[in-house]
Amino acid sequence: MENPIPKIMKTPIIAMYHDDEHKNLTVEVELPDVENENITLMMHENSFYLKAFSNNVEYLGSFFMDGPVDPEKAIAKNNKGMLTIKVPYKEGFLCARNIPIE
Template sequence: MAEDQLIQTPCVYACADEKGDNLNIEIDLPGVKKDNIEFKITEDSFAVRANNTDIKYVGSFAVCCPVMPDKAVAKYSNDKLIVTVPFKELHETPVEVKVQ
């Protein structure tokens, strides 16, 4: 990394898809080439590192519900990294809690 390179957290938007089956993640990485992106995901978090000539983007983020990282699909187009990953199915029976 060049010493004059600015370190910045990228803009991230994450939400469930319309059916609630997948987590969609969009990360803005202006001016970054696909080969300069490192994206890692676990069941409960993801991290991104990327750089262009002037800026190094670095960030790690928690995921609200567990996902299946081995099924994640990532595409990079128009300065935007788009990742889709299915939520992990929870096989627990919900417990009703009485409100007092």
């Protein structure tokens, strides 16, 4: 009987950014070798939870977003291990303030 290889638990690498009109948020999540059926994504208006696994790695994390979004309108696509989530802000990016860099 073979010994199963233990899974390594990791927090995935993510990038979040908004569009030029400050109306939509894009979240990119690196999930190498993870198939669609092995991804669980749950989104709230201010955060999301992700659990995904490949043969040897389990990715897990909860992440806050920079403003309230409309999770009912979220779209998620996995393209060769890059999960891209696009979701509109509820009220745009109104509360943000530009801070000059000295």
